[in-house]
């Protein structure tokens with residue numbers, strides 16, 4: 001075997017951009033963009049070890065408790081743990097009955113997952129433009145995109161700041177549309193005092209490595225207050241499985257005659273039934289016990305984790321404000337920002353340099369690793385090929401976001417010194433690109 005030390009970067013691991021931002025390019029970094037968004041300590045270690053000793057390794061007592069505790073924490077009636085946010089949103093898309101020929105209005109400023117689950121069901125993502133300050137979907141733009149085919153609105157609380165949910169829910173009610181909240185960034189975020197995932201018909205969270213709380217790298221949670229939806233969500237999450245109804249036995253288990261008293265016997269639950277939901281078939285989107293055990297420990301410290309992000313976010317905002325050509329994160333007074341991302345914008349006309357020039361100097365000369373989250377989803381080749389979206393479909397998303405934004409490192413482990421180095425780096429980089 002070669003003695004050469006194996007060094008993996010984000011671009012050569014199998015997950016690519018979804019598993020790391022390390023580069024082997026010799027740049028000495030003062031503040032790298034960490035790919036771990038949380039803090040683990042003895043609580044998580046104990047939780048994993050205890051779960052490993054359990055008889056049940058998946059969908060057992062830890063998952064049941066995690067769901068219960070999550071529902072209580074997020075002010076919802078039901079929470080269902082899933083393997084990740086994408087699978088949770090897919091199960092929800094199926095449970096909402098979204099199908100080929102339908103349209104779903106969605107933000108273009110998000111990770112591909114939000115549109116992917118719509119595409120998977122054969123429906124068309126219809127992009128509504130964003131608010132240029134919050135980068136969230138603009139309710140007025142949603143209304144312009146409604147047609148007879150529209151079935152739902154999928155919103156994303158970008159960076160940890162919630163969308164303007166009151167007008168969105170009014171529009172949904174008026175046109176009888178479902179609302180799905182993609183809460184991948186929004187653990188701990190509030191809108192007028194209400195929690196992310198508790199306002200729409202369904203919310204879906206991510207516990208991926210980068211997120212505000214993490215369950216060993218992957219994980220998700222569906223939330224809903226809708227009693228009618230919960231059984232469908234269950235079936236889409238776990239293989240269309242439903243309870244076996246003994247009265248149906250003669251149809252389901254033709255030829256097997258069960259005695260009445262045997263209904264209570266322990267082997268009876270192993271008779272389950274499988275049904276489709278209007279032609280939709282379920283999946284294996286289960287969460288394992290070790291992930292749920294870690295999730296429970298993370299939930300206990302969620303307030304501390306979000307407080308630390310907010311502290312860092314506010315320190316960055318104060319330090320960056322006043323640097324000519326650089327716009328710090330805008331905070332909507334209706335919202336409690338969870339600072340999943342710290343987004344700043346470069347104003348090329350004022351700075352005299354593009355965002356990419358600024359980002360290059362910030363990285364190479366100042367050692368601060370900024371990243372881009374996200375390009376508009378309708379830019380992707382596969383989507384353009386299928387739906388022929390025009391090049392600049394959403395002008396605000398293009399002009400105010402895609403051409404200007406970048407994200408600075410943000411996680412709850414950053415120290416005041418790290419944050420101060422970032423502020424210094426931004427100030428120096430702005431000065432250098434101006435020269």
Ligand SMILES: Cc1ncc(COP(=O)(O)O)c(C=O)c1O
Nearest residue numbers: 084085086110111113184206208
């Ligand atoms: C806005 C948004 N939605 C969905 C996802 C998908 O989450 P997961 O990786 O848990 O499937 C992400 C993850 O990065 C995200 O940022």
